[in-house]
Amino acid sequence: xxxxxxxxxxxxxxxxxxxxxxxxxxxxxxxxxxxxxxxxxxxxxxxxxxxxxxxxxxxxxxxxxxxxxxxxxxxxxxxxxxxxxxxxxxxxxxxxxxxxxxxxxxxxxxxxxxxxxxxxxxxxxxxxxxxxxxxxxxxxxxxxxxxxxxxxxxxxxxxxxxxxxxxxxxxxxxxxxxxxxxxxxxxxxxxxxxxxxxxxxxxxxxxxxxxxxxxxxxxxxxxxxxxxxxxxxxxxxxxxxxxxxxxxxxxxxxxxxxxxxxxxxxxxxxxxxxxxxxxxxxxxxxxxxxxxxxxxxxxxxxxxxxxxxxxx
Amino acid sequence: xxxxxxxxxxxxxxxxxxxxxxxxxxxxxxxxxxxxxxxxxxxxxxxxxxxxxxxxxxxxxxxxxxxxxxxxxxxxxxxxxxxxxxxxxxxxxxxxxxxxxxxxxxxxxxxxxxxxxxxxxxxxxxxxxxxxxxxxxxxxxxxxxxxxxxxxxxxxxxxxxxxxxxxxxxxxxxxxxxxxxxxxxxxxxxxxxxxxxxxxxxxxxxxxxxxxxxxxxxxxxxxxxxxxxxxxxxxxxxxxxxxxxxxxxxxxxxxxxxxxxxxxxxxxxxxxxxxxxxxxxxxxxxxxxxxxxxxxxxxxxxxxxxxxxxxxxxxxxxxxxxxxxxxxxxxx
Amino acid sequence: xxxxxxxxxxxxxxxxxxxxxxxxxxxxxxxxxxxxxxxxxxxxxxxxxxxxxxxxxxxxxxxxxxxxxxxxxxxxxxxxxxxxxxxxxxxxxxxxxxxxxxxxxxxxxxxxxxxxxxxxxxxxxxxxxxxxxxxxxxxxxxxxxxxxxxxxxxxxxxxxxxxxxxxxxxxxxxxxxxxxxxxxxxxxxxxxxxxxxxxxxxxxxxxxxxxxxxxxxxxxxxxxxxxxxxxxxxxxxxxxxxxxxxxxxxxxxxxxxxxxxxxxxxxxxxx
Numbered sequence: 001x002x003x004x005x006x007x008x009x010x011x012x013x014x015x016x017x018x019x020x021x022x023x024x025x026x027x028x029x030x031x032x033x034x035x036x037x038x039x040x041x042x043x044x045x046x047x048x049x050x051x052x053x054x055x056x057x058x059x060x061x062x063x064x065x066x067x068x069x070x071x072x073x074x075x076x077x078x079x080x081x082x083x084x085x086x087x088x089x090x091x092x093x094x095x096x097x098x099x100x101x102x103x104x105x106x107x108x109x110x111x112x113x114x115x116x117x118x119x120x121x122x123x124x125x126x127x128x129x130x131x132x133x134x135x136x137x138x139x140x141x142x143x144x145x146x147x148x149x150x151x152x153x154x155x156x157x158x159x160x161x162x163x164x165x166x167x168x169x170x171x172x173x174x175x176x177x178x179x180x181x182x183x184x185x186x187x188x189x190x191x192x193x194x195x196x197x198x199x200x201x202x203x204x205x206x207x208x209x210x211x212x213x214x215x216x217x218x219x220x221x222x223x224x225x226x227x228x229x230x231x232x233x234x235x236x237x238x239x240x241x242x243x244x245x246x247x248x249x250x251x252x253x254x255x256x257x258x259x260x261x262x263x264x265x266x267x268x269x270x271x272x273x274x275x276x277x278x279x280x281x282x283x284x285x286x287x288x289x290x291x292x293x294x295x296x297x298x299x300x301x302x303x304x305x306x307x308x309x310x311x312x
Numbered sequence: 313x314x315x316x317x318x319x320x321x322x323x324x325x326x327x328x329x330x331x332x333x334x335x336x337x338x339x340x341x342x343x344x345x346x347x348x349x350x351x352x353x354x355x356x357x358x359x360x361x362x363x364x365x366x367x368x369x370x371x372x373x374x375x376x377x378x379x380x381x382x383x384x385x386x387x388x389x390x391x392x393x394x395x396x397x398x399x400x401x402x403x404x405x406x407x408x409x410x411x412x413x414x415x416x417x418x419x420x421x422x423x424x425x426x427x428x429x430x431x432x433x434x435x436x437x438x439x440x441x442x443x444x445x446x447x448x449x450x451x452x453x454x455x456x457x458x459x460x461x462x463x464x465x466x467x468x469x470x471x472x473x474x475x476x477x478x479x480x481x482x483x484x485x486x487x488x489x490x491x492x493x494x495x496x497x498x499x500x501x502x503x504x505x506x507x508x509x510x511x512x513x514x515x516x517x518x519x520x521x522x523x524x525x526x527x528x529x530x531x532x533x534x535x536x537x538x539x540x541x542x543x544x545x546x547x548x549x550x551x552x553x554x555x556x557x558x559x560x561x562x563x564x565x566x567x568x569x570x571x572x573x574x575x576x577x578x579x580x581x582x583x584x585x586x587x588x589x590x591x592x593x594x595x596x597x598x599x600x601x602x603x604x605x606x607x608x609x610x611x612x613x614x615x616x617x618x619x620x621x622x623x624x625x626x627x628x629x630x631x632x633x634x635x636x637x638x639x640x641x642x643x644x
Numbered sequence: 645x646x647x648x649x650x651x652x653x654x655x656x657x658x659x660x661x662x663x664x665x666x667x668x669x670x671x672x673x674x675x676x677x678x679x680x681x682x683x684x685x686x687x688x689x690x691x692x693x694x695x696x697x698x699x700x701x702x703x704x705x706x707x708x709x710x711x712x713x714x715x716x717x718x719x720x721x722x723x724x725x726x727x728x729x730x731x732x733x734x735x736x737x738x739x740x741x742x743x744x745x746x747x748x749x750x751x752x753x754x755x756x757x758x759x760x761x762x763x764x765x766x767x768x769x770x771x772x773x774x775x776x777x778x779x780x781x782x783x784x785x786x787x788x789x790x791x792x793x794x795x796x797x798x799x800x801x802x803x804x805x806x807x808x809x810x811x812x813x814x815x816x817x818x819x820x821x822x823x824x825x826x827x828x829x830x831x832x833x834x835x836x837x838x839x840x841x842x843x844x845x846x847x848x849x850x851x852x853x854x855x856x857x858x859x860x861x862x863x864x865x866x867x868x869x870x871x872x873x874x875x876x877x878x879x880x881x882x883x884x885x886x887x888x889x890x891x892x893x894x895x896x897x898x899x900x901x902x903x904x905x906x907x908x909x910x911x912x913x914x915x
Binding site for chain 3: 017020021139140143145146147148152155159160244247248249250251254255258273274281285289293296
């Protein structure tokens with residue numbers, strides 16, 4: 001009831017944001033130097049050929065018409081064909097994006113599993129050895145470049161110890177997970193550093209709060225106080241941070257996919273930008289933007305679930 | 313071991329001392345008092361006098377850096393010697409505490425029902441339905457209308473006075489014998505204050521509870537308490553029934569407090585007529601802690617720290633010049 | 645009777661690292677035993693020894709000297725990639741935060757869009773258009789990076805604007821610009837300065853990432869990311885080529901973030 005209207009409201013807010021993104025993508029791609037026709041045909045193309053390609057791609061129409069056509073095709077999922085790979089963009093995205101999504105989900109999961117207990121240990125043993133150790137660890141984690149960490153993990157666990165494959169994606173679901181583990185771990189270590197710092201501060205703040213004192217005064221068992229009163233309240237700000245970290249996570253995914261040679265959307269994006277493959281760049285940008293917006297929505301919902309003051 | 317309690321005492325605090333931090337700053341210094349069945353004992357003093365810390369020390373709720381010594385005798389056992397699991401049974405079930413600011417003392421993200429129910433689950437054997445019924449009863453008991461619906465609300469959906477009632481409901485869920493109230497009305501409007509105080513008194517009657525009420529407001533003391541103990545700089549400086557102390561204060565500080573209560577209104581008292589401020593725990597003056605602000609101070613006061621001396625049964629004062637104070641009469 | 649508190653440990657350690665980094669970056673030839681670009685075919689892929697404490701790479705170049713010379717490049721990156729966003733972001737943020745209204749609403753949308761999007765991808769996109777190289781990287785970061793500073797400053801200015809001294813300024817007939825820049829901004833700028841420290845650490849990470857991908861500093865320039873890329877195919881046989889430059893990144897990054905934390909602590913207690 002309450003929640004449904006909240007969701008509806010947020011979904012509606014999504015629409016102008018998506019529209020804005022569409023306009024931005026459209027404008028930016030058009031602004032890039034080097035037109036697609038020449039890119040396809042090479043510099044020595046004849047004018048007539050260029051004109052023909054322009055007509056095919058609809059580039060000779062007025063801008064507004066182009067945009068409407070563009071918007072319509074996006075809505076129907078007809079995102080054009082890749083210039084370099086000659087396959088429909090939608091197909092490319094459909095095969096590559098899920099890989100990146102799985103990678104980021106794995107990374108998020110590992111990061112949370114690492115960050116929560118460590119932040120908790122640091123917060124409850126504030127000022128002591130364990131706290132300093134954890135804080136030192138996340139300082140280092142924040143300063144370590146993703147590609148460096150990935151390279152080291154790859155060498156140690158992949159090439160030397162041979163526990164994991166050195167790249168690629170593998171066949172079959174379990175094999176996929178096996179291949180993705182090291183890259184996910186790489187991403188997770190960076191992300192958990194950020195989460196840990198925030199969560200530790202949040203837990204410290206909550207532990208000192210009076211409602212925790214009151215809970216103790218009620219004679220409640222410490223485990224219950226921990227879970228229900230401390231953790232739940234501390235997670236609220238961390239969930240928000242998590243949402244904001246999506247951009248960084250995706251950037252990290254790009255690099256990780258490069259280091260570990262994973263055929264994901266991140267690498268596709270980079271390769272397409274290099275090759276001036278506009279339809280792919282456009283399609284991917286929109287797909288990513290939608291993905292990120294949905295993630296924001298999700299984190300907002302989780303926050304509202306945790307904190308009833310939000311959903312008013 | 314521990315001497316048996318006097319027959320008509322429910323709680324006896326002996327030589328309670330609490331100090332904090334690496335510097336061992338003493339916040340509560342050798343405090344002793346007892347609580348009788350069904351009585352309301354007022355613990356009075358300015359902020360920084362150690363009254364809140366006293367309360368928390370009784371329940372073992374001081375900060376981790378605190379060191380507490382002395383004895384707190386409850387039902388034949390010393391609370392300070394109990395293990396944490398044993399203390400947990402006492403807290404909330406036999407002795408309950410309510411705090412000053414209900415908005416911060418109640419968890420903002422949990423509905424009220426959950427916060428009541430967890431008390432019940434920790435201290436009673438009621439099943440789910442029993443707990444639900446009891447929760448409704450409690451809301452009625454503290455005077456919250458439409459109990460069933462309100463149980464599902466969150467703290468921010470209640471007004472200040474209502475929230476305090478909710479906190480009381482939570483604290484009383486398991487029928488404690490003793491309620492420790494830390495400035496329960498300080499954060500409330502004056503009219504609401506009266507309602508809450510009356511509620512506490514009613515509950516005291518209905519549930520046959522004792523209450524220790526910590527406050528800096530003498531008006532509150534006059535309205536609710538049977539006996540009172542005045543605290544200054546971590547020590548008790550005067551005890552007696554409210555009637556006795558108000559009629560004939562036996563300590564210069566108490567007299568100063570009474571003198572600062574406005575006669576006409578029901579204002580919360582800021583203690584204006586005593587110049588200066590109470591000393592912080594680490595910087596107590598020599599001799600009597602109050603002497604720099606005292607109108608009755610004489611040379612011995614500056615040198616010798618007075619002990620709490622009995623004037624009569626249940627009546628004591630820690631003032632070297634108590635005769636002069638008594639002779640000066642009560643300012644109200 | 646304030647007790648004199650020592651500077652926080654984080655500030656001391658971080659500041660120390662930064663100072664050392666700057667000195668090395670300014671005078672690399674004082675510290676580097678060899679020329680970073682000289683090939684030595686007699687000493688290819690040598691493990692660390694006294695003569696070459698960090699080993700040599702596949703061209704016989706001394707890794708230590710290259711790491712030292714890279715300090716110049718990477719410290720430059722830290723500064724140049726952050727200064728323009730800082731200044732531009734502060735000005736825009738101050739104006740928008742003060743103006744409010746539709747400017748703020750529009751600004752909010754732009755901020756959302758930029759922050760939503762992976763920053764690295766944006767930078768790579770711009771760099772790929774302009775061509776690889778450090779200068780183009782600075783331009784790219786300048787185009788998108790100001791948003792983060794602007795957001796911080798706008799929020800702070802909004803808060804400061806409500807305070808009494810701002811109203812007093814208006815009551816005295818000061819122009820808006822004067823109020824913004826001479827009165828409000830000095831109070832609002834503290835969080836931006838703290839963020840700047842973090843941003844410099846992030847700039848090094850970004851710069852070295854681009855160097856690794858071949859889009860930032862170009863070989864044979866000694867830059868840590870480039871060095872790591874140089875050594876990535878030799879990890880099994882000559883790990884030192886990549887590992888040491890990476891350590892330099894971590895230590896320098898630590899220097900910036902520790903300093904940022906320490907600074908935040910000092911400024912917080914001053915408030």
